[in-house]
Amino acid sequence: MARPLWSGSLSFGLVNVPVALYSAVRDRDVHFNQLHAPDGSPVETRRVCAHEQREVPWEEIAKGYELDDGRWVLLSDSDLDSAAPRKSHTIDIEAFVEEREIDPLYLGRPYLLVPESESAARAYALLGGAMRGSGKVALGRFVMRAKEHLLSIRPREQLLMLTTMRFHDEVRPKAEIAQELGATEPSPEEVENAIAIIAELEVPFDPSSYRDEHRAHLEAIIKRKRKGQKISVPRATKPTEPTPAAPDLMGALEESLARIRGETLAKSAEGTKGATPARKKAKKSRASTPAKRTSGSSAPRS
Amino acid sequence: MPRSIWNGTLAFGLVRVPVKLYSATESKRIPLRERHLSDGAAIEHRRLCVKEGKEVPYSEIVKGYEVSAGAYVVLTKEEIAAAEGPEAHVVEIEHFVSREEIDPVYYERAYYLGPGKLGEEPYRLLHEALSSSDRVGIGRFVFHNKAHLVAVRALGDVIVLHTMRFADELVPEGELEVPKPDKTPSELELDTAELLIGQLDSKFEPESYANSYRDAVLAMIEKKARGEAIEVPESRQPTPEGDLLSALQASLEERAPRRRRAKETVRPKSTPRPGAGPARPARTAKDPTRAPASAKDSRSPAKSARGRTRGDS
Numbered sequence: 036m037a038r039p040l041w042s043g044s045l046s047f048g049l050v051n052v053p054v055a056l057y058s059a060v061r062d063r064d065v066h067f068n069q070l071h072a073p074d075g076s077p078v079e080t081r082r083v084c085a086h087e088q089r090e091v092p093w094e095e096i097a098k099g100y101e102l103d104d105g106r107w108v109l110l111s112d113s114d115l116d117s118a119a120p121r122k123s124h125t126i127d128i129e130a131f132v133e134e135r136e137i138d139p140l141y142l143g144r145p146y147l148l149v150p151e152s153e154s155a156a157r158a159y160a161l162l163g164g165a166m167r168g169s170g171k172v173a174l175g176r177f178v179m180r181a182k183e184h185l186l187s188i189r190p191r192e193q194l195l196m197l198t199t200m201r202f203h204d205e206v207r208p209k210a211e212i213a214q215e216l217g218a219t220e221p222s223p224e225e226v227e228n229a230i231a232i233i234a235e236l237e238v239p240f241d242p243s244s245y246r247d248e249h250r251a252h253l254e255a256i257i258k259r260k261r262k263g264q265k266i267s268v269p270r271a272t273k274p275t276e277p278t279p280a281a282p283d284l285m286g287a288l289e290e291s292l293a294r295i296r297g298e299t300l301a302k303s304a305e306g307t308k309g310a311t312p313a314r315k316k317a318k319k320s321r322a323s324t325p326a327k328r329t330s331g332s333s334a335p336r337s
Numbered sequence: 338m339p340r341s342i343w344n345g346t347l348a349f350g351l352v353r354v355p356v357k358l359y360s361a362t363e364s365k366r367i368p369l370r371e372r373h374l375s376d377g378a379a380i381e382h383r384r385l386c387v388k389e390g391k392e393v394p395y396s397e398i399v400k401g402y403e404v405s406a407g408a409y410v411v412l413t414k415e416e417i418a419a420a421e422g423p424e425a426h427v428v429e430i431e432h433f434v435s436r437e438e439i440d441p442v443y444y445e446r447a448y449y450l451g452p453g454k455l456g457e458e459p460y461r462l463l464h465e466a467l468s469s470s471d472r473v474g475i476g477r478f479v480f481h482n483k484a485h486l487v488a489v490r491a492l493g494d495v496i497v498l499h500t501m502r503f504a505d506e507l508v509p510e511g512e513l514e515v516p517k518p519d520k521t522p523s524e525l526e527l528d529t530a531e532l533l534i535g536q537l538d539s540k541f542e543p544e545s546y547a548n549s550y551r552d553a554v555l556a557m558i559e560k561k562a563r564g565e566a567i568e569v570p571e572s573r574q575p576t577p578e579g580d581l582l583s584a585l586q587a588s589l590e591e592r593a594p595r596r597r598r599a600k601e602t603v604r605p606k607s608t609p610r611p612g613a614g615p616a617r618p619a620r621t622a623k624d625p626t627r628a629p630a631s632a633k634d635s636r637s638p639a640k641s642a643r644g645r646t647r648g649d650s
Binding site for chain 1: 353360362365367369378382385386401409411412413420430431435439440449462463472493495505513522530538541548551554584589591
């Protein structure tokens with residue numbers, strides 16, 4: 036099993052649960068190594084002291100903070116811990132809130148919390164059970180890798196999931212973007228048509244139906260090249276120039292609707308072929324219960 | 338106006354919206370750099386060819402994919418870019434979903450979308466349609482050599498784009514070894530824990546959480562810069578996992594007086610009047626310090642609060 040990224044104590048009132056933190060996501064990207072072109076051998080990064088011009092082992096490296104006068108203060112890990120000793124080892128649950136109050140803008144990385152012993156597992160199960168009962172998520176704070184994180188904790192399948200969150204001052208104001216917007220409002224007919232397109236394309240959210248095709252393409256290219264095949268590189272298009280906005284928004288909307296509806300008709304005429312399962316399900320459930328469609332959806336949470 | 342980090346087109350049916358992408362978040366980390374412990378000098382990262390043992394200029398570096406130990410397939414920049422396909426600068430909205438259906442675990446990074454050149458009208462139209470229908474658009478685009486699933490939604494006056502994780506990026510819980518509890522929690526423990534959750538119930542107000550660690554680290558740095566030694570305080574030991582129930586009850590007790598003013602509705606629930614039915618009688622009965630207080634509570638909450646403060650001091 037992977038090593039935990041952090042371990043410490045989850046504190047809920049006066050109950051302390053020793054826990055370890057593991058990443059809830061893993062990188063599935065295709066990774067490349069740096070190679071030296073003339074001889075094809077791997078390139079390694081070495082840490083070199085700029086003063087002594089020699090390679091420095093990891094143990095001899097400190098974290099430095101530059102003062103205004105150009106001097107540096109060197110800090111060890113224990114110095115950094117000393118700034119907030121409790122937060123570096125303890126996740127204090129401070130409040131419980133409704134999950135839907137947390138705007139996704141605040142969400143960072145997800146982790147899984149694992150109790151560190153059988154007795155910890157009991158207190159852990161207690162917190163999980165009580166959170167399921169209340170339907171709330173916990174909010175707290177802790178320090179990991181020299182950074183304080185706001186965090187939320189919610190029950191997932193068997194485990195509690197911790198999600199780091201951004202502090203309010205880490206979310207940029209959107210007013211500057213809003214300023215760019217002019218005063219021309221879309222006409223009611225345009226909005227109506229746009230909403231009709233949304234309704235036609237509505238499905239239950241099924242994350243497993245979206246695959247990373249780019250990754251698959253890249254893997255296929257690597258395979259072909261390994262076999263000595265030539266990779267055809269498409270001629271570079273000039274992508275930066277945005278396509279001019281459709282001069283006739285209304286026309287584009289109506290044409291989109293006609294095409295989407297035409298496709299749907301064609302598909303239902305030729306049977307199930309080509310229609311994605313999610314799409315069909317959406318249509319069916321929308322027909323029966325237009326407003327409460329979410330209740331029957333295949334959302335990943337139970 | 339912040340600088341946009343990507344320009345392209347958002348396609349929605351046949352409507353094409355020229356858009357610009359802006360980071361919606363920024364990390365407020367204390368800037369720390371690697372320095373050499375013995376002399377404080379800067380640490381440089383140098384690329385060394387493993388075979389020749391000498392430094393390699395960037396121009397001589399190519400990207401290789403390791404197909405088996407030590408065997409690489411070299412790809413040029415153009416070949417890597419070929420995987421992107423012709424529509425690399427288009428965010429194509431494929432579906433629309435309800436926000437409640439999206440498990441928050443899928444949200445990765447957040448960006449604001451602004452209108453691009455000639456994009457103002459279709460931008461406002463899409464914004465209005467997303468906002469009135471209360472739906473989230475799901476699409477895909479390639480950004481920084483990586484394909485992203487994206488969610489596009491209206492927030493206030495603007496459109497937010499979230500990059501999303503693919504389902505196969507999630508770690509299944511079954512991969513982790515989890516100790517089984519020696520004993521399952523009792524009903525009473527669960528009820529008490531739920532009461533504690535009730536006491537801590539609040540609204541999410543992001544402004545009310547300040548990053549105090551940053552200030553603490555800066556204060557520590559200042560102290561160290563003046564040549565003062567850093568004291569490393571002992572970290573608090575986790576309380577022994579003995580009696581869970583009494584720890585829960587003590588937590589309730591600790592919070593109650595403080596929270597009383599803010600949360601009037603919580604108090605009566607957590608201290609049932611004696612004889613008010615079998616709601617949760619065992620808790621108060623087990624805790625001798627609690628029973629008289631709750632009896633007073635039922636007559637005059639304010640008075641008993643003062644009484645308790647005196648008693649505690």
